Amino acid sequence: MKTIGGKANMEAMSDFEVKIERYLKNLPPGVFGVRNTDSIEFLDMNSGAYNLNFHVRVNQKEFIFRINIEQQSGLSNQIEYEYKVLKFLEGHNIAPKTYYVDNTLKSFDFGILIEQYLDGPYLSYEEAQIIEVAELLVKLHSLPLADVNFIIWQDPLGATSDLVKDDMLNYEARKTCDKKVIHLARELMARTRTNIEDKRHLFHADSLNHTDVVPDNFIKTSDGLRMIDWEKPRVDDCTYDISCFLSEPAQLWFSREVLNSANRESFLNTYSRLSGKKKDLLSEKIRIREPLVSLHWILWGAIKLCDLRDSRTAPELLEAHEEKTVRYERIADPVNIEKLLESL
Numbered sequence: 001m002k003t004i005g006g007k008a009n010m011e012a013m014s015d016f017e018v019k020i021e022r023y024l025k026n027l028p029p030g031v032f033g034v035r036n037t038d039s040i041e042f043l044d045m046n047s048g049a050y051n052l053n054f055h056v057r058v059n060q061k062e063f064i065f066r067i068n069i070e071q072q073s074g075l076s077n078q079i080e081y082e083y084k085v086l087k088f089l090e091g092h093n094i095a096p097k098t099y100y101v102d103n104t105l106k107s108f109d110f111g112i113l114i115e116q117y118l119d120g121p122y123l124s125y126e127e128a129q130i131i132e133v134a135e136l137l138v139k140l141h142s143l144p145l146a147d148v149n150f151i152i153w154q155d156p157l158g159a160t161s162d163l164v165k166d167d168m169l170n171y172e173a174r175k176t177c178d179k180k181v182i183h184l185a186r187e188l189m190a191r192t193r194t195n196i197e198d199k200r201h202l203f204h205a206d207s208l209n210h211t212d213v214v215p216d217n218f219i220k221t222s223d224g225l226r227m228i229d230w231e232k233p234r235v236d237d238c239t240y241d242i243s244c245f246l247s248e249p250a251q252l253w254f255s256r257e258v259l260n261s262a263n264r265e266s267f268l269n270t271y272s273r274l275s276g277k278k279k280d281l282l283s284e285k286i287r288i289r290e291p292l293v294s295l296h297w298i299l300w301g302a303i304k305l306c307d308l309r310d311s312r313t314a315p316e317l318l319e320a321h322e323e324k325t326v327r328y329e330r331i332a333d334p335v336n337i338e339k340l341l342e343s344l
């Protein structure tokens with residue numbers, strides 16, 4: 001098992017493991033498709049921004065035991081929503097299979113989800129994998145949405161603007177916010193105001209979007225590319241996912257490596273060809289929306305930094321966030337907003 005540094009955190013993880021083992025042994029083995037739950041082994045633990053993800057082997061079959069510490073969707077039943085989305089996606093070779101959800105808070109103080117463990121590396125920016133991302137997103141965005149009850153942004157562009165405005169209010173309320181970030185963010189929003197009013201008719205809520213399309217939410221499995229972390233998908237215009245994937249601040253969340261212009265063009269050409277969408281219109285919509293999505297990412301990182309400085313981070317996630325400080329600093333750098341302003 002992977003050991004997480006820090007005595008207090010190690011003890012907390014040990015407490016979680018004891019609870020998880022007891023919980024799994026009390027579940028019917030049929031939940032996992034195994035004969036019994038006599039053998040349980042903890043292989044790893046990965047903390048996300050909002051969840052603890054335990055890699056568990058139950059009778060030689062591997063799973064992710066996901067504990068939802070904080071929610072980011074605005075839903076009180078976020079873990080149940082994630083389960084519902086994963087069930088909807090089953091059979092489409094897009095996401096992991098899900099086995100069980102529990103939001104009763106009886107055994108844990110948080111909602112839990114048990115899903116398939118996907119083995120493989122995260123996404124790289126090799127051209128072949130960029131093409132695979134385009135193919136996977138076209139598949140996701142093409143799924144029929146009749147009789148589904150998912151979050152929907154009826155006015156995609158206006159809702160994106162509102163999201164960023166909320167980010168700005170949340171950031172300005174932080175004691176340790178950076179005044180330069182606020183000034184630049186206000187300037188960018190002022191410059192995009194005309195586009196939001198004049199171009200919102202180009203955007204339509206007609207496809208399911210993952211909404212968090214970054215390299216470490218892709219797993220390159222032996223059966224092809226898959227996406228994980230389905231916490232806040234919604235029905236939206238396809239350009240949200242595309243703008244997120246192409247956004248440099250979003251890319252900086254994972255590493256210093258960013259897409260070059262040739263890879264961007266290759267992605268858009270493939271997506272346009274496979275989806276049947278006109279590339280000129282697609283590019284225009286991305287030009288309008290990508291700065292807003294990028295600013296959302298920048299402010300999100302800036303808020304996380306403030307939360308660490310102001311001791312607002314959930315204790316269960318504190319060490320994980322501290323380890324990600326360099327990531328937050330990369331995306332929250334005011335230079336990233338200056339680049340966006342130069343591109344407008």
